Amino acid sequence: MSPTESELLFTSHHPLLFSLAYRMLGSVQDTEDLLQNVYITFSETETGDIQNKKAYLCKMVTNRCIDRLKSASKKREQYTGTWLPEPLITENRPNGDPAGHIFLKESVSMAYLLLLQQLSETERAVFILKEVLQYSYEEIAEIVGKSSTNCRQIFSRAKRSIVPPKEEPQMTEKGKWLAEQFFGALASGDTSKMLSLLSADASLLTDGGGKVKAAIFPILGAERIVRFYMGILSKFPQDMTYSITYVNGDPGLILYAGKHAYAVLSLHIEDNKIKTIYSVLNPEKLTHIT
Structure with missing residues (x-):
């Protein structure tokens, strides 16, 4: 050949x-x-x-x-x-x-x-x-x-x-809207808005790989997730920008520090609420993100 x-x-x-x-x-x-x-x-x-x-x-x-x-x-x-x-x-x-x-x-x-x-x-x-x-x-x-x-x-x-996760149509403007509203509420410190967007039993999984600071264990519950984000908000890079996109088929966010990807979030939506947040911060897993 x-x-x-x-x-x-x-x-x-x-x-x-x-x-x-x-x-x-x-x-x-x-x-x-x-x-x-x-x-x-x-x-x-x-x-x-x-x-x-x-x-x-x-x-x-x-x-x-x-x-x-x-x-x-x-x-x-x-x-x-x-x-x-x-x-x-x-x-x-x-x-x-x-x-x-x-x-x-x-x-x-x-x-x-x-x-x-x-x-x-x-x-x-x-x-x-x-x-x-x-x-x-x-x-x-x-x-x-x-x-x-x-x-x-x-x-x-x-x-x-294995039991497959509950699947709902994710590729919609509603999903993008939820992602943008969530990060907007986070950036402005609007805890009430964040809570309104999260399921009461929401979970947050963060992957820092020991390279950057991240939660070692999953954070369970909307109130705990909001407290966690409020606690680290001041540690975000000053030149932080973001773009709304689809990550692994779900609505998501790419956070940038300058020109480099700082974190990528994928949001799993159920019943028009954010059910699970997957946050990848390990820089070794972000080198292919532009």
Whole structure:
């Protein structure tokens, strides 16, 4: 296969491969690095005898994801505070994008990705391929190197072990309005307005990774969340600016200190209230945010 042919084939399947790897790894940067490695290997591989090149690429990505997750498991266990996936900005994915359904048909929300972390590496691969990407058990068996019967059992076990989060339409102007109102109330110190926007049983999860100050444990309850934010408001950078966007399919905010991303917030909305705030502050997880 010539470089041009391999590049065209890889490019055509890139959204699928990115979706698979990002859900497996929860890291935009690791996903991009892994896919670059897959592309280099694929372009140097004799593929004439490979009948299903898409499945072959998925197998390459899956195997590398599993290897990377296993090697990173100890590091994850030693992670300081709450671990959250690297935020994926989904604002600029138009409705007409033929690959859009791969990202948005099934959620890439923080809540969904955190549920996937409960699964083993192989369970996660089988679950994503079946539940999210709608592969048949025969196709999954080819990708993960197990029998279709075994894959069916793995999927059933994974399906029983996680309960998907309540999903509501998030890609609406209402969601953006809630995000903007919330940050406006925070910036002005309007605690009453903040409380009116939060569910009474709302939760806040912050990921500083030990690199910056962040809450080690989740903060539960609207009043505690408001007190927490009021306590750190004076510590925000003086040149703070923000933009409203969609983060992992949910309404969100990017906070900037000067030209650099300072934090990315993803807001999960239920019943027109902010139910969960996922706040990523670890600077190592924000280098891809512009």
